[in-house]
Amino acid sequence: MNDFANWTLAFRFLLRRNWVRMLVWALVLAGLIAIVIVSQRQTFPTQASREAYAAIANTPAVAALTGLPYAAGTLGGILNIKIWMTDALALAFAVIFLVTRNGRAEEEQGRTELLRAGALGRHAYTLASWLLTAAFTVVVGLATAGAAIAEKLPASGAIVMGASFTGVGLAFLGIAALAGELSQTSRGANGIAVVVLAVAYLLRAGGDLAATNDVPSGLSWASPLGWGQAMRSFGSNNWWPFLLLVGSGVFLCGIALRLQATRDLGAGILPDRPGPRTASALTQTPAGLTLRLQRWSIVGWAIGVAIGGLFFGTVATAMTKLLSGNKTAVAAILGQQKNVVSGLLGYFTMADALLIAAFALGSVATIRSEEADGSVELQWTSAISRLRWAASRIVVPGVASLAMLALSGWAEGASYGAAIHDPTQAGRYAALALAYWPTILLIIGLVVILDGWLPRASLTISWIVYGVLVFVSMFGELLKLPTRVTNVTPFTAIERLSTGHFTALPLIIITVLAIILGAVGLFRLRSRDLVVG
Amino acid sequence: MSETLAIEVRGLTKSFGSAHALNGLDLSVATGTVAGFLGPNGSGKSTTIRILLGLLKADGGTAALLGGDPWRDAVELHRRLAYVPGDVTLWPNLTGGQAIDILSKLHGRVDRKRIDEYLQRFDLDPSKKARSYSKGNRQKVALVAALASQAELLIFDEPTSGLDPLMEGVFTQCVLEARGAGQSVLLSSHIFAEVEKLCDTVTIIRQGRTVEAGVLSELRHLQRATITVSLDGSPTALSKLAGVHDLTADGSRVTFSVDDSAMSEVLTELASLGPSALVSEPPSLEELFLRHYSATSDAAVDA
Numbered sequence: 001m002n003d004f005a006n007w008t009l010a011f012r013f014l015l016r017r018n019w020v021r022m023l024v025w026a027l028v029l030a031g032l033i034a035i036v037i038v039s040q041r042q043t044f045p046t047q048a049s050r051e052a053y054a055a056i057a058n059t060p061a062v063a064a065l066t067g068l069p070y071a072a073g074t075l076g077g078i079l080n081i082k083i084w085m086t087d088a089l090a091l092a093f094a095v096i097f098l099v100t101r102n103g104r105a106e107e108e109q110g111r112t113e114l115l116r117a118g119a120l121g122r123h124a125y126t127l128a129s130w131l132l133t134a135a136f137t138v139v140v141g142l143a144t145a146g147a148a149i150a151e152k153l154p155a156s157g158a159i160v161m162g163a164s165f166t167g168v169g170l171a172f173l174g175i176a177a178l179a180g181e182l183s184q185t186s187r188g189a190n191g192i193a194v195v196v197l198a199v200a201y202l203l204r205a206g207g208d209l210a211a212t213n214d215v216p217s218g219l220s221w222a223s224p225l226g227w228g229q230a231m232r233s234f235g236s237n238n239w240w241p242f243l244l245l246v247g248s249g250v251f252l253c254g255i256a257l258r259l260q261a262t263r264d265l266g267a268g269i270l271p272d273r274p275g276p277r278t279a280s281a282l283t284q285t286p287a288g289l290t291l292r293l294q295r296w297s298i299v300g301w302a303i304g305v306a307i308g309g310l311f312f313g314t315v316a317t318a319m320t321k322l323l324s325g326n327k328t329a330v331a332a333i334l335g336q337q338k339n340v341v342s343g344l345l346g347y348f349t350m351a352d353a354l355l356i357a358a359f360a361l362g363s364v365a366t367i368r369s370e371e372a373d374g375s376v377e378l379q380w381t382s383a384i385s386r387l388r389w390a391a392s393r394i395v396v397p398g399v400a401s402l403a404m405l406a407l408s409g410w411a412e413g414a415s416y417g418a419a420i421h422d423p424t425q426a427g428r429y430a431a432l433a434l435a436y437w438p439t440i441l442l443i444i445g446l447v448v449i450l451d452g453w454l455p456r457a458s459l460t461i462s463w464i465v466y467g468v469l470v471f472v473s474m475f476g477e478l479l480k481l482p483t484r485v486t487n488v489t490p491f492t493a494i495e496r497l498s499t500g501h502f503t504a505l506p507l508i509i510i511t512v513l514a515i516i517l518g519a520v521g522l523f524r525l526r527s528r529d530l531v532v533g
Numbered sequence: 534m535s536e537t538l539a540i541e542v543r544g545l546t547k548s549f550g551s552a553h554a555l556n557g558l559d560l561s562v563a564t565g566t567v568a569g570f571l572g573p574n575g576s577g578k579s580t581t582i583r584i585l586l587g588l589l590k591a592d593g594g595t596a597a598l599l600g601g602d603p604w605r606d607a608v609e610l611h612r613r614l615a616y617v618p619g620d621v622t623l624w625p626n627l628t629g630g631q632a633i634d635i636l637s638k639l640h641g642r643v644d645r646k647r648i649d650e651y652l653q654r655f656d657l658d659p660s661k662k663a664r665s666y667s668k669g670n671r672q673k674v675a676l677v678a679a680l681a682s683q684a685e686l687l688i689f690d691e692p693t694s695g696l697d698p699l700m701e702g703v704f705t706q707c708v709l710e711a712r713g714a715g716q717s718v719l720l721s722s723h724i725f726a727e728v729e730k731l732c733d734t735v736t737i738i739r740q741g742r743t744v745e746a747g748v749l750s751e752l753r754h755l756q757r758a759t760i761t762v763s764l765d766g767s768p769t770a771l772s773k774l775a776g777v778h779d780l781t782a783d784g785s786r787v788t789f790s791v792d793d794s795a796m797s798e799v800l801t802e803l804a805s806l807g808p809s810a811l812v813s814e815p816p817s818l819e820e821l822f823l824r825h826y827s828a829t830s831d832a833a834v835d836a
Contacts, residue, residue: 108664185625185664274660275627279634283627284643289635293624374622378675381586382639383612530588 003261005121010128014102022136025094029087029165030143036083037151039479040075050074057081060318061344063208064311067229070214076157076234079148082478084161088228089201091140091165092172095133096193099176102129105186107266116265123257130177130253137169157234164231167245171224172197174252181259184268191300198304200225202311209318224248286384286392294363298400301359302407305352309408312348313415316341320420345416349429350491352408353436354470356401357491360440361466363397364447368458371451374532386526394444394518401440409433438510439490445517452524455531538597539564539686539717540585545594547580547741554580555741557594562686562719562734567712569732569749570721573826577741578721579619582690585719586616599686612641615679619691619721621671623663629674630659636678647681654703669695680707687711687718693727705730725819735818737825744825752821757790759814760799765807774799 044050054072062069066085071077103126106112115125145162149155172193179192200223207220208229220226227241259269282288291298320341367390370376379389413429446465450458472481473491486492493506540562547555555577562568572578583589585598587607596603601610623632633652637643652659655673663671672695679687687708693701701724708718708731722728728735735752737745745752757778768787772780776795781788791799803811 272662272665275631275662277628277630277659278645279627279631279638283631284635284638286639289624293626374618374620375624377588377618377622378616378636378678379639380588381611381614381616382636383608383641384639385608527590529590530583 003122004124004127006119007121007124007128007131010115010120010125011132014125014128014132018098018102018132022098022139025091026136026140026143029091029094029140030147032083032087033079033144033147034151035479037075037079037148037153040078040082041151042480044075044078047073050078053078058214060209060322061315063211064205064315064318067204068208068211068214068216070232071235074234076148076153076161079153080161080234084164084229084233085225087144088165088168088225089197091137091169092197092225093194095137095169095172096176096179096190096197098133098136099129099173100180100186100189100193102132103177104180104183104189108184108186110266113265123260126177126257126260130173133173134170134249137166137173140169141166154234156237160231160237160239161233163239163242164228164233164245167231167242167249168224168228170249171227171245171252172249174249174256175224177253177256178259181256181263182269184266184270184272188268188270195300198307199223202307204229205311209314286389287395290366290392290396293366294396297359297363298396301356302400302404305355305359305404305408306411308352308355309348309411309413310415312345312352313412313417313419316345316348316412316416317419319344320416341416345412345429346432348412349409349433350436350473350494352412353405353433353439354473354491356404356408356436357440357443357469358466359404360397360401361443361447361462363400364394364444365459365462367393367447368451368455371455371531372533376530377532380530387522390448390522390525394448397444398441402434402437405433405437405440406430435494435507436491438507438514439494441514442490442510442517445514445521447521448525449517449521452521452528455528456533537564538562539599540568540719541595541597542581542585543595545581545584545596546592547577547584547589548592553741555584555591555594557742558738559743559746560736560738561746562717564717565712565715566733567708567718567720567731569728569735570719570738571723571728571735571822572738576738578738579690580741581738582616582688582719582721585688586614587611613684614686614688615640615682615684616688617672617675617679617690617692619694620668621675623666623671623674625664626662628660628662629657629666629670632663632674633659633678633681636675637682640678640682640684644681644683647683648677651677651680651707654707655700667695669697669700672696673700676704676707680711683714683716685716687716689718690721691723692720693722693724701727725817725822729818737822739825745821749818757792757816758796759788759790759816760803760811761786761788761814762803762811763787763809764803765809766805768806771799771802771806774802 044053051073054069054077057069057072062081066081069077069081072081106125112125116122141162143162144165145158148158148161175196176189176193179196180189183189183192203223204216204220204226207216207218207223207226210217210219216226216229220229224245227244230241231238263269280288283292370379370393376389380386407430409432410426410430412433414426416429417423417425443462443466447458447462450461454461469489469491472486472489476486476492490510493510495503495506538561540560542558542560545555545558545560546553558577558581560568560570560581570578570581580589584591584596585603587603587610590604598610599613603610623629627635630652633648634643637648655677657670657673657677661670663674666674672692676692693704696704705727708720711718718731720728720731729749732749734748735746736743763785764787765785768780768782771777771787771789774795776792777799778790778792
C-alpha cells in the first residue's frame with residue numbers, strides 16, 4: 001500500500017486547512033433544521049392544523065421544488081417539505097467545493113507537486129481529502145439528526161434524515177472526485193459537478209411531478225437526490241436507498257482513483273487542446289477580453305437560468321391545472337387561482353434574479369481576483385487607466401445580467417403562457433424580471449466599493465452579504481422574519497410585479513445607491529496602491 | 534526635468550504600515566543606456582519599480598520617468614514604456630499568442646512582424662494555453678510583448694530568472710539591440726554575468742537606500758584588485774603597507790588584495806622583492822555586490 005503512504009499525515013494537514021469552513025457549513029445546515037422546526041411548530045401548533053395542511057400540501061409546486069409531501073400531517077414530514085431539499089443541495093455544493101479545493105485546485109496551483117515530492121504516497125493526499133470530506137458528511141448527518149432530536153422529533157426519523165444527508169453528500173463526493181479527474185482546471189471540475197447536481201435536481205423534479213399518489217415516477221431513480229428522498233425520513237424510514245448512495249460514492253471514488261493512476265500529475269483526462277496563435281480584434285479590447293475570458297461561464301449561466309425559468313413556468317402551469325380542476329376545496333384554501341399562480345411566478349422570478357446576482361457577483365469579482373493573483377500588473381502598466389480597466393470588468397456582468405434577466409423571465413412566461421394559451425406572458429415576464437436589474441447593479445456596486453476600500457476582504461464580505469440576502473429573500477416568510485426587515489433588503493423591496501402594483505421608488509433608490517457605491521469604489525481604486533494577495 | 538535622463542529618482546521613501554521599504558533611494562538612468570539595478574531580496578527593488586510604474590504611490594521624494602510624473606501621468610507614460618515582471622501571471626485559459634496580442638494592443642498596436650520574429654528567437658509556441666506554460670515560458674510571453682513594442686523605455690524585473698542559459702543569451706542580444714536602437718533599459722537582476730555584460734551603469738541598494746551608484750568601470754576603480762605573484766623575497770614588508778589586505782603566502786606564492794589608490798606604492802615595493810608570474814585580477818561585480826550585501830563585510834569596506 002505504498003501508494004497511500006503517510007495518508008494520516010495528509011489527513012491531519014487537510015483537517016487544519018479546512019476545519020473552520022467545515023464547521024461553519026455543519027453549523028449552518030444543522031441550525032437551519034432547528035430553526036425550521038421551531039418556526040413550523042408555531043405555524044402548525046395543533047395536530048388538526050397539521051392535518052389541514054396535509055390535505056392541501058400535495059401541490060405541483062411543492063412536488064417539483066422540494067419533493068412529495070408524503071407525511072405532511074406530522075411535524076417531521078413538514079420539516080422535510082420545508083428544508084430537506086435546501087439542506088441536501090447545500091451539502092452537495094459544500095462537498096463539491098471541498099473536493100475541488102483540496103484536489104484539482106491544489107494540483108493546478110502546483111502545491112500537490114511539492115507534497116508528492118515528499119514522503120507521501122501517490123494517492124495518499126487524494127485519499128486523505130476524500131476521507132476528510134466523507135467524515136464531514138457524517139458529521140453533518142449527526143448534527144442535523146441531533147438538532148431534530150433536540151427539538152423533540154422522533155429519533156428514528158431524525159436518524160434516517162441525517163443518514164439521507166450523509167448519503168447524498170457521499171454520492172456527490174464521488175461525482176466531484178470523478179469531475180476532478182476529468183477536468184484539468186478547478187473551474188472545470190466544479191462546473192462538471194454542479195451541472196450533474198442540476199441534472200439530478202431536475203430528474204427528481206420530473207419524477208415527483210409525474211408521481212402517482214405519493215410514489216414518484218421512475219425518473220427519480222436516476223438521481224442521487226431521488227435516492228435520498230426515497231429514504232422517506234419521518235415517513236416509512238427506508239434504509240436501503242442509503243446503501244445505493246454510499247455504494248455509488250465508493251464506486252465513483254474507485255473509478256476516480258483508477259483514472260488518477262493512469263494520468264500524469266497536472267493533466268486531466270479531457271485533453272487540453274492547442275488554441276489560436278493570435279487574439280481576435282474583439283479580444284484585444286478590454287471589454288472584449290472580459291467577454292472572452294468569461295464566455296463559457298456566461299453561456300453556462302444563461303442556459304442555467306433559462307432552464308430555471310422554463311422549469312418554474314412548468315410548475316406554475318401544473319398549479320394552474322390543479323386549481324382549475326374540480327378541487328374547489330383546495331382552491332378555497334389556497335385562495336383565488338390567479339393570485340396564487342402569479343404570486344408563485346413572482347417568487348420564481350425573484351429566485352432566478354438571485355441566481356443571476358450570483359453570476360454577476362462571480363463575474364465582477366475578477367476585478368479583485370486579477371489584482372490579487374498579479375495579472376493586473378501587466379495591464380495596469382499598459383496604456384489603459386485603472387478606471388477604463390475596471391469599467392471593462394463591470395460592464396460585462398452589467399449587460400449580461402440584464403440579458404439573463406430578460407431571458408429567464410421570457411422562458412418562465414413562455415412556458416406558463418403556452419399552458420394558458422396566452423403568448424403575451426413571455427414578454428410580460430421578461431419585462432417583470434428586469435425590475436431586478438437595479439438590485440443586481442447594487443450587488444456589483446458593493447463589490448466595487450469593497451474592492452476600493454477593503455480589497456483583501458472584499459470578496460469574502462460580498463459573498464457573505466449575498467448569502468444573507470438569499471436567506472432573507474427565499475426564507476424570510478418561512479422563518480417569519482419581521483416585515484421591517486424584508487421590506488428593506490434589496491431583493492424583497494422590489495414589489496413582486498406579477499401581483500403588486502408598479503412602484504418606482506425602490507427601483508430609483510436602489511439604482512442611485514448602486515451608482516454611489518460604484519463611483520466611491522472606483523474613485524478609491526484610482527488613488528490607492530496595488531494590493532497583491 | 535532633464536531630457537537626458539529616462540529615469541530620475543531622488544530621495545524616494547515608501548512605507549507599508551510600520552515597515553519602511555524605501556528610505557531615500559536615488560536612481561538615474563540616462564537615455565539610451567542600460568542601467569543595472571541590484572540589491573538583496575527585500576531591499577526595495579520591486580517597490581521602486583512599482584512606484585516608477587504608477588502601481589504604488591511614493592510617500593516622499595521625487596520620481597520622474599521620461600520627463601513625466603509616474604503616478605499622475607501613468608497612462609501617457611505607459612504608452613512609451615514596456616515592463617516585464619519577475620513573476621509573470623497570465624490568463625490561464627488564453628494561449629500565449631493571445632496574451633501577447635492583448636498586451637501589445639493595450640500598449641498601442643500589434644506589430645505582427647516583430648512579434649513573430651521574437652517568438653522565433655525565444656522559441657515560444659504561441660498556441661499553448663498559458664496554464665500549461667512553465668515560469669520561463671510565461672516570462673517569454675511578457676518579453677516578446679515588451680521587446681516587440683519598441684517602447685522608449687524597457688523595465689525588466691529579474692526577467693531571466695526562469696530562462697535557460699541559451700535563452701538568457703538571446704535576451705542579452707535583444708537588450709543590446711534595444712540599446713543600439715536608442716531605447717533605455719532598467720534591468721533589475723541577480724545574475725552578475727548578465728549585469729556585467731549589459732549594463733553601462735549600476736545602482737546597488739540595500740534596505741531601501743542607494744549604497745553604490747555609477748558607471749561600472751568607475752565603480753571597479755574604487756575597489757581592490759587581487760594580485761597573485763611568486764616572490765623571491767619575504768612578503769612581510771608588503772603586508773605592512775597600507776592598502777594591502779588579506780595577504781596569504783603559500784611558499785613563495787603570495788596572494789593579496791590592494792586598493793587602487795595604493796597601487797603605485799605597492800608595485801614599487803613589489804619590484805624590489807623579485808616578482809615573477811604576476812597575475813592581477815580586476816574586482817568582479819560579484820565581489821563588489823557581495824561586499825554590499827552583507828552587513829559584516831560593510832564594516833570591512835569602511836575599515
